[in-house]
Amino acid sequence: MQKQVSFDALLPPAMAQKAEDAGVAKVSLGFYRMLALAVLAGAFIALGAVLATTATTGLGGLPFGLVKLVGGLTFCLGLILVVVAGAELFTGNNLIVMAWANGRVSTRQLLRNWGVVYLGNFIGALATAVLIFFSGQYLFNNGGVGLNALNIAHAKVQFTFVQAFLLGAFCNALVCLAVWLCASARSTTDKILAIIFPITAFVACGFEHSIANMYFIPVGLLIRGAAPAAFWTSIGQATGDYTALTWANFFVRNLVPVTLGNIVGGAVMVGFAYWFIYLRPSWTGRAGAIRPAAGIKEG
Numbered sequence: 001m002q003k004q005v006s007f008d009a010l011l012p013p014a015m016a017q018k019a020e021d022a023g024v025a026k027v028s029l030g031f032y033r034m035l036a037l038a039v040l041a042g043a044f045i046a047l048g049a050v051l052a053t054t055a056t057t058g059l060g061g062l063p064f065g066l067v068k069l070v071g072g073l074t075f076c077l078g079l080i081l082v083v084v085a086g087a088e089l090f091t092g093n094n095l096i097v098m099a100w101a102n103g104r105v106s107t108r109q110l111l112r113n114w115g116v117v118y119l120g121n122f123i124g125a126l127a128t129a130v131l132i133f134f135s136g137q138y139l140f141n142n143g144g145v146g147l148n149a150l151n152i153a154h155a156k157v158q159f160t161f162v163q164a165f166l167l168g169a170f171c172n173a174l175v176c177l178a179v180w181l182c183a184s185a186r187s188t189t190d191k192i193l194a195i196i197f198p199i200t201a202f203v204a205c206g207f208e209h210s211i212a213n214m215y216f217i218p219v220g221l222l223i224r225g226a227a228p229a230a231f232w233t234s235i236g237q238a239t240g241d242y243t244a245l246t247w248a249n250f251f252v253r254n255l256v257p258v259t260l261g262n263i264v265g266g267a268v269m270v271g272f273a274y275w276f277i278y279l280r281p282s283w284t285g286r287a288g289a290i291r292p293a294a295g296i297k298e299g
Helices: 012-027 029-053 063-087 092-101 107-133 144-156 161-182 186-204 210-226 229-235 245-277
Strands: none
Touching: 012 029, 012 092, 012 107, 012 245, 029 063, 029 107, 029 144, 029 210, 063 161, 063 186, 092 107, 092 245, 144 210, 144 229, 161 186, 161 210, 186 245, 210 245
């Protein structure tokens, strides 16, 4: 008998079960496959950052909000590549806590996944930053792309710890909501549409994404430290105009607090929230999603 195909989106109870099963599958990946998929995700997010940097170059005459909106729309490329092409992204993997909370994933498995994927994301994003720098792409528009990259990176290392933490929390709440919405999708088009608005929102609002910052800030650091004199002449700036842009500030003032904020935003604000609503054993009598009432179609 031929299986019936449905184009209806999954409803939240079924999405919760799907997210839990996905978490179990993610922690079961072998080390090398997990690391390779994580490197790809870091590179994919970095490519979204490259596009956003390039697309917003020279838009200074437009209102602030419109410039940020363009940056958000173009940055969506990164998560679209991760979700559709297949890769392991640390921020999205914060949703594994749904499986962990139900005892299907151990603490060791959860932390192993987060650690390996975070490392792989860093390798992929940093390698992309290095390759983009040596490609000379930052010299386009008479150095305008490089100037934009410098300004983006410089701004990101001047937050207070609390600012960076909270901006990171709101960011990953939206990223994980995008991934959560993708769990309802039946097609590639569904997934892309589900990604666009949450990701555009986090970028346009100025929220902070740890993996994206593994590209944004290092590429600025590379430009500041190794760009030729002709570049600085073309943009009318000097390295002394970016004194806060250091490797120490990258880690202490951005990456650490933003990463912690990302975990709270993704794991607590989204992952635990939906686990509590749909998967909590005391509500179901067992570990598993609440079933919809009779007559309600799941899709």
